[in-house]
Amino acid sequence: MKNDLKISRRTFLTAAGGTIVSIGLPGTYLKLSNAQQLALAASIRPDGRSRLPPGQHAVEKILDMGGSPGTATVESWRMRIYGEVKRPIVLSYKELLDLEQVSITCDVHCVTGWTLLDSRWTGVRLGTILDRVKPVRNANFVIFEAAKGYTSNVPLRDADQDNVLVVHSFFDERLERAHGAPVRALIPDRYFYKSAKWLEAIKVTSRDEPGFWERSGYSNTADPWKEERYSR
Structure with a gap:
């Protein structure tokens, strides 16, 4: 099979005749056949890495990505951007929508072993927001603060990538609460617990x-292609 093979989520579902699986972890999903898993593992991304990281299994239609939902609505939601920045701000949902919007299609990888193919997200690049607040010279990290005290962390150099977004829509529909509504982070190239x-x-x-x-006890760097699942 050619390394540049392009495999879409729709193609996989048609070819695989997948099986509905519940694994006792958050969510119920459609699991793909072993042959299709091997084909996907042979597919290479533009950056030279396998599309399916080691130890991952491609799935379809995650119903619940886990965690304890927040209570904010689109009307009440506010996001504070602060810390080692020159111009701290607070954004409302409407103000977030007024910023430049982008949509990306990407695979996302859960530390528990599933990879969701060709997920489509819409929101604002985190880099766009960082440009507004102007991190100071000694700024090195971004900390996402979420409902009920949950936080995740990434180096600033990883956060300021074109595919790192603050998102409000999933598959062209407004985020559901189970998926992080009204707004969540998206960092596709790290295990999904980084995407608060x-x-x-x-x-x-x-x-x-x-x-x-x-x-x-989970990895601080969380690179799926290095299988950085747990701290060492």
């Missing part, structure tokens, strides 16, 4: 602040 749901604030810091799962 029910986002309430973004703090820019000079020092790293490991988040909820990182303090509980």
Whole structure:
């Protein structure tokens, strides 16, 4: 099979005749056949990495991505961006929609082993927001603060990538609460616990602040292609 094979979510579902599986983890999903998993693993991304990271299994239609939902609505939601920045701001939902909007289609990878193919998200690049607040010279990390005290952390260099978004829509529909409504982070190239749901604030810091799962034994760097699932 050619390394540049393009495999869409629709093609996989048609070819695989997948099986509905419940694994006792958040969500019920459609699992693809072993042959299709191998085909996907042979497909290479433009950056040279396998489309399916090691230890992952492609799935369809995640119903619940886990966690404890926040209570904010689109009317009440506010997001504070603060810390080591020159111009801290607070954005309402409407103000977020007034910023430049982008849509991307990407695969997302859960540390529990599932990969959702060709998920489509719409929102604002985090880099656009960072440009507005102007991180200071010694700023090195971004801390996502979410409902009920949940946090996640990424280096500023990873946060300021074109595919890192603050999103409000999933598959062209407004986010459902189970998926992080009204707004969540999206960092496709890290395990999905870095993509905090029910986002309430973004703090820019000079020092790293490991988040909820990182303090509980999960990897601080969370690179799926290196299988950085747990701290060492």
